[in-house]
Amino acid sequence: MKIFRLSGIALLLVVSLLVWGLLAFLAGDWIERGIEQEGSQINGATVSVASSRLGWWLDELNIESLAIANPSDLNRNRIEVGQLKFAVDLPALLKQQMHVKELIVADVKLNQPRPVPAQAFAKGAYSPSNWQWPKAVAAEAKAIDPSAVLQQVDIRSPQMFEQFSNDLTATQQRWEAQQAALPDQEKFDALKTKFQAAQDALKKAKGLEKVARAKALKEVVDEADQERKKIAEFRQVIKQDISALQSRWKTVKQQVDKDTQLAMSIINLTPEGMKHLAASFLGEDVAHWVGLALDNSEMLTALGNKKSVEQAKPTPRTGIDVNLTGAPPLPSVWIKNTLLSGDFQVAGLRGQLSGEAKNIASELIAGQPLTSNIKLTLPAADANAKAAQGSLALTLKKAQSGAALQGNVDLSGWPVANWSIGQGGLNLTDIRAQVQASVTASEANTKLVIDIQLTDFKVEKSNNLSKAMTVFATVLEESGVAKLTVELNKKGAEVDSKISSNLDKLFFAKIKDQFQAKADNAKAEIRNKIDAQVSGVRESITQRLSGLANLEQEVLAKLEQFEQLK
Amino acid sequence: MLTMLAKLLKILNSEDSPAAVGWAISLAFVFALLPLFSLAKWLVLVAVLLLRVNLSAFLLFSAVFAVLAWLFDPLLNDFGMWLLTLPALKDFWIAVSQSSVGGALALNNTLALAALLLSVLVLLPLYWIGVKLIYWYRSHIKSRIEKWRVVAVIKSSKIYQIYHSLNA
Known part of the structure; x- marks a missing residue:
């Protein structure tokens, strides 16, 4: 009797084809669902993928049109990525783990409108900052509550x-x-x-x-x-x-x-206090980015707090992977190396993007810090202008208590179409911005420093501007350069903020007379309170x-x- | 249920050698026991396809043993955990799991290890029992079962006729 059967080879081929077909279609579906479900919960709003497909050799996954919605504005996407391509670790995938040696990201668009509004999701691992800046600072600068003032002073x-x-x-x-x-x-x-x-x-x-x-x-x-x-x-x-x-x-x-x-x-009726008012007017457009930086810093440092709990009870047919060597357990999602390239699009700007990121994972791995280094280039508007450059460098590593984050953003000659001041009544247009921002964060503390310099701008005013904003518009026109420095120190729920601008003193000098009467009233009110x-x-x-x-x-x-x- | 019974009878009554059916039973047990992420499971499948193993028996018993494997899952996990946490064997398991073969067989996994060990232990005994049972069935039980009314009904059914003609 022959041991082997020739028809077995045909059968093997058929079975292999069946397995291949199942993996090619089902694994793609599973990954697509995983990205959409997990991603939406992490992001707080819809994360969608147009298609996800395993390569012919089952070793490569191709994701097309990844869209991450903005939880603060469900009509816009934070990020859209044209194509994501990566090699898959199949054994890890069979254990429902996504380990990727190299991820290739091409064509990135930021802050794009969505065709259909996104759905909001409850966030899981971290709570977003509910601190509103600079509205809080501006409101504080504009209103005077004698009782509140007296509570702050050692009367x-x-x-x-x-x-x-x-x-x-x-x-x-x-x-x-x-x-x-x-x-x-x-x-x-x-x-x-x-x-x-x-x-x-x-x-x-x-x-x-x-x-x-x-x-x-x-x-x-x-x-x-x-x-x-x-x-x-x-x-x-x-x-x-x-x-x-x-x-x-x-x-x-x-x-x-x-x-x-x-x-x-x-109170903000002295030259010292007045600077908060001027700087907060100028800083209203930065609020979104400050909030985003704080939220993302908290989200990133929260990765260090996730404890990899040894699986106590296995799910059916999975068993338990015993950590024999004592090496840190690997996260369920781990992208070892990410290469970014291709077109880049944000707020009507089109340019080129290049860079890499290492160890993007669902939780931080000891000794393997998450790093990223991304460079952006926008072509010069005309022959006399210089090309705009941008860079983003980030390091997030596991520390003894949670995670330690260090990030830097540097933009030079960056074109900004519109900078809104005073709730839209006053706008700067056709601006060139120099931005230097750094963030240092740990589990307990987040420190953010942003230096912005706006030049070459045009001032656009609406007809119904308040007196103060009209003066501010004049200050902007006369100055020609607007500098803004924002320093934030967040410890738990407490936020200590310092904002200043080169326009502070100029603005105060222009409006001090108008504010003198207000100052006198406030003084009398406070005097009466103490009396x-x-x-x-x-x-x-x-x-x-x-x-x-x-x-x-x-x-x-x-x-x-x-x-x-x- | 009837279809399953019919399949079983068909296998038992077939002209296939008892060895082919015996191997099918024992390999089905191994295949069902091993988890998806163990390379051994897929090697068993390749072996079943390439070797003269009764495929119908393999498919039938794979389904039966899959239920058994699911039921015995906790026991296998406990056994695997006990083995992997034995202090005397710690260095051995580290060396094994760090090798490429050990990694492919997922030998640091409680279920994969226990299932593989149990498979190795029962493969030949199960084959031997299977062969013996087929011999015993064909010499002692077959004639009596063929007289059962239900078997007569199945054999006279159109589906069985077609199935039989295809296999002839």
Whole structure:
């Protein structure tokens, strides 16, 4: 009997064809669904793929027309990629893992309109930033809430008034104690009786008896003199205390003015504060990119927090891959090397794109940092102009606590068609921009610094511009160069922002007169607020201070009484 | 169910050698037991196609054993996990799983390892049992079963006639 059958070869071919067919069609479908489902959840809005097909040798996957929608604007796509081509690791794919040695990306378009609105998805691994900039800064700069301002300032008036009142009470209590030790009316009357009796006895005395009576009178006078001295000393103390209290009271009252000045210094009606207003007007168009940078920084650093949990219970027919060597487990999606090339299109600009990215993965791999280096070139508009250049460099590595991100963006001579200021009322057009941005992020902290310089722009104004924006338009026209620096430091939910512009001082100089009246009103309002806080204590102190003068009069009257006993 | 029974009877009554059916049963067991990502599974398939193995029996028993494999999945996983975590064998498994053959056979996977070991262990015994059962059936049971009414019905059915004529 023959062991082999010839028909087996034909059968093998048929079965191979069947397996090939199944893989070629089903694997493509599976990958397409995976990208669309997982991608949409990570992105927060629809991620779609036109087609996905395995190559003839089942070793290459071709994805056409990948579109990633913008979760903030469902009518636009963040990114569209014409073609993605990569070699597939088939054994990993059979374990539902997507490991790619090399990915080729061609023809990238950014921020393109969608034919059909995208669907929003709940994001999973990270929460997007809900901090709105620069609207928050601009609103803060424009509105003045005296109560809110006073909460930010260390107002000392109420405490100082309270302290003064307490000290006054203590002084009065000390005086009362000292006053108790002074001779009262009864004592004075007794001494007076004794004095008159001694005087009468002296008048009636004759011969040597006069000496004895005079001695007795002297003793009474000495006794009265000692009491008088006590009263005089007490009077001196009162005089000094009253003088000191009145001087301090003057200082305490002046604190209200100082507090008002302090409050005024932090609101945006001083040259220092005004710069936030100018810079925030200029920075309104940057808000989208700042938000995007913050969101993406958080999304990227969240990759470092994903813990690769050892599979405790296997799904049917998969088993468990035991990590024998202790090497870090590989992520379910891992693109080792990505090559980018071809056309590049964003906001009506067309250019060329080139670069590479390494280790793009569903989670960070220890010792294999995610890096990317992308260069963009836009052709010169005319023979005299220079070609615009752009570069994006990014490094994301696994750190002991989460992930550490370092990114830099550099654009030079970049054409910007439109820069909206003041909610569209004022526009800059045909701009050349120089942009330098850097982001440093970890699990706890995100630091973003953006330097933008706009030149060669034209200023377009609408007819119904506010006075401030009209002045701002003039400042822009006169300056010819607009520089903006944005520094953000985000720790948890707290965002510390610093924005400034070369136009800040120019703008303030132009509008300070218009704002002076507003500043005066705000000052009066703040002064009233502080006054209201101290008014109760102030009244009580004033009454008690006038009472002190009465006490001094009382002591003086008592002193004059004792003068009679000389 | 009837179709399955008919197929089984057809296989048992066929003129194929008991060895071809025996190999089909044992290889079907191995094929069903191994997971998709083990190269061994696909080598078994190639072997079945190239060697004179009864294909009908292989397909039938693959389906039957696939259910068994699914049921015994947890046991196989536990066995594979026990083997792979034996301290004495740690260095051996590292060396094996890092080799190209070990990698292709996915020997660091609990299911792939346990299934492969079990397959190697039962391949020949299952073949031997299969051959013996066919001999025993054909000499002792076949004549009695052919008298069953259900078999007569199946044999008289048009589908069976066509099937028989195609195989003739």
